[in-house]
Amino acid sequence: xxxxxxFEDQGVSATTVAQIAGAAGISVRSFWRYFASKxxxxxxxxxxGLADAVERLGRVASGQSFANAWADPSPDESAxxxxxxxxxxxxxxxxxxxxxxxxMHHDATRSLAxxxxxxEGASEESLEVRVRAAVLNAALFVAIEHYATQAAPSRSISxxxxxxxxxxxx
Numbered sequence: 482x483x484x485x486x487x488f489e490d491q492g493v494s495a496t497t498v499a500q501i502a503g504a505a506g507i508s509v510r511s512f513w514r515y516f517a518s519k520x521x522x523x524x525x526x527x528x529x530g531l532a533d534a535v536e537r538l539g540r541v542a543s544g545q546s547f548a549n550a551w552a553d554p555s556p557d558e559s560a561x562x563x564x565x566x567x568x569x570x571x572x573x574x575x576x577x578x579x580x581x582x583x584x585m586h587h588d589a590t591r592s593l594a595x596x597x598x599x600x601e602g603a604s605e606e607s608l609e610v611r612v613r614a615a616v617l618n619a620a621l622f623v624a625i626e627h628y629a630t631q632a633a634p635s636r637s638i639s640x641x642x643x644x645x646x647x648x649x650x651x
Contacts, residue, residue, distance in 0.1 A: 484522035485568055493520060493575045520577045526564055527585040531592060533561070534621060534642075538596045546651050547600075547617065551643035562628070562638040569629035590618045613650065620649035 483504040487496045498519050502512040516522050537550035555561065572579040591605075594614035598605035605611075624645035628638045 482526060482564060484519065485526065485564065485571065488523070488571055488575065488578065489567060493577055518577075520575075520581050523568060523578060523581055524585065526568060527582065530561065530565065530625075531585065531589050535592050535596055538593070539599070541600060543600055543602070546647065548643045548647035548651060551639040551646070554637060554639045558637065558639060565625060565638070566629045569626060586618055586622050589621075590614050593617050616649050617646065620645040 484496070484501045487500055487504060491500075496519065498512055499509055501519060501522050502509045505512075512522070516524070533555060534550070538547055541547055541550050568578070569582070572582045590611070591614075594605040594610050597603075597613050597617070598607075598610045601610065603610050605614075621642060624642045625638070627645075628634055628641045634641070
């Protein structure tokens with residue numbers, strides 16, 4: 482979140498790794514141990530969102546719709562939604578941040594395939610599971626971007642994601 486705030490305030494190109502590390506309370510050396518670029522400092526925020534989605538999907542009983550995973554909003558949903566909106570609005574202006582967003586979604590398909598495979602009792606390498614994971618990933622991607630581009634969303638992020646997942650997989 483520190484990097485996101487600095488990027489919003491100063492722009493990505495004007496923000497230094499030293500500033501990010503200092504604001505996060507770590508050394509520059511520690512920063513480079515965990516991140517390949519300063520833009521990658523936003524990746525933990527995205528990874529948390531993916532981990533939440535995978536956990537929610539993993540709780541859906543066999544035979545139930547994956548859209549049910551978003552029936553109960555998380556306790557931190559409004560803060561999480563705010564951070565996602567901020568990040569995606571930044572990504573629209575900053576190509577390097579957008580690249581991190583796109584890379585995260587590319588990487589997410591394998592995690593989603595594992596959840597679908599467990600849910601359906603199939604191999605995560607099967608064509609059907611891989612295609613369903615790609616479709617689910619696209620639904621999550623579009624839902625989150627749709628939510629983030631609304632000036633004043635009339636529905637919660639959970640409702641938008643649940644609808645997109647329902648459209649994609651049911």
